[in-house]
Amino acid sequence: MASILEKITDQTKEDLKKRKREVSFQDFESFPRFENQRKSFSEALKVDHSVSIIAEVKKASPSKGLIRQDFDPLKIADRYIESGASAISVLTDEPFFQGSLKYLERISEISPIPLLRKDFIIDPYQVKEARAYGADAVLLIATICEGSQLSELLAAVKEMGLQALVECYHQEEVESLNWDEIEIVGVNNRNLNTFEVDLHRGIELLKLAPEGVVRVSESGIHKKEDIRKLQENDIHSALIGEHLIRQSDPGKALNELLGINN
Numbered sequence: 180m181a182s183i184l185e186k187i188t189d190q191t192k193e194d195l196k197k198r199k200r201e202v203s204f205q206d207f208e209s210f211p212r213f214e215n216q217r218k219s220f221s222e223a224l225k226v227d228h229s230v231s232i233i234a235e236v237k238k239a240s241p242s243k244g245l246i247r248q249d250f251d252p253l254k255i256a257d258r259y260i261e262s263g264a265s266a267i268s269v270l271t272d273e274p275f276f277q278g279s280l281k282y283l284e285r286i287s288e289i290s291p292i293p294l295l296r297k298d299f300i301i302d303p304y305q306v307k308e309a310r311a312y313g314a315d316a317v318l319l320i321a322t323i324c325e326g327s328q329l330s331e332l333l334a335a336v337k338e339m340g341l342q343a344l345v346e347c348y349h350q351e352e353v354e355s356l357n358w359d360e361i362e363i364v365g366v367n368n369r370n371l372n373t374f375e376v377d378l379h380r381g382i383e384l385l386k387l388a389p390e391g392v393v394r395v396s397e398s399g400i401h402k403k404e405d406i407r408k409l410q411e412n413d414i415h416s417a418l419i420g421e422h423l424i425r426q427s428d429p430g431k432a433l434n435e436l437l438g439i440n441n
């Protein structure tokens with residue numbers, strides 16, 4: 180049986196063929212946001228004496244279906260910004276997460292903090308597209324890259340003046356990374372076959388990253404105790420989506436996780 184990641188990347192390949200016919204690689208250079216100044220994603224994630232939060236704008240997921248009925252991406256992003264998020268992750272995959280590049284574009288108009296394009300990136304075309312829609316950084320999932328693909332995508336990210344969060348699931352992946360080309364690494368705590376979350380396992384894998392690389396714990400984080408554990412283990416940042424999106428006020432939920440009472 181094809182894994183969920185295989186299904187998503189197959190679909191992405193199909194969609195890309197169509198998108199490339201509609202908008203050429205060159206065309207992105209005339210997009211209004213293409214020449215915008217970028218914000219440093221890696222710097223934003225390094226917060227003294229605490230874990231920074233990358234708050235995610237996510238409408239739905241393959242495991243949970245629709246997460247929030249009254250989904251207003253701009254309003255959610257606005258609350259994240261007011262409530263101490265260090266960066267915002269915007270899902271742009273449409274078929275599986277009901278995301279949109281339009282959400283990224285609109286949020287980039289109001290955001291003083293860096294934006295991560297969260298998608299299934301397999302082609303430098305998508306990196307240039309991310310820049311054209313206002314992203315400061317992109318997610319690169321090591322698991323879906325073959326051979327030298329990850330290195331090629333990292334080179335494209337650099338050329339575009341963006342940064343990459345490199346996501347891993349397994350120990351072998353973390354061990355096979357070429358650290359010279361990586362600034363920010365993430366470990367997904369969610370097992371994509373069972374959808375089970377194991378924060379502790381993620382922490383152990385992140386410990387394999389060399390000093391100087393920004394470490395991000397991803398998925399299933401939902402309580403202060405989780406943040407405390409990450410802090411104790413010198414993890415720089417937590418990527419949080421569902422828990423925040425499900426609350427009536429995602430900003431208040433973020434404040435609570437950060438231990439801010441208002």
Ligand SMILES: O=P(O)(O)OC[C@@H](O)[C@@H](O)c1c[nH]c2ccccc12
Binds near residue numbers: 418
């Ligand atoms: O909603 P959660 O459990 O807080 O997880 C957020 C984020 O880690 C998750 O959405 C995610 C991590 N890696 C991904 C890759 C693609 C799509 C989504 C993801």
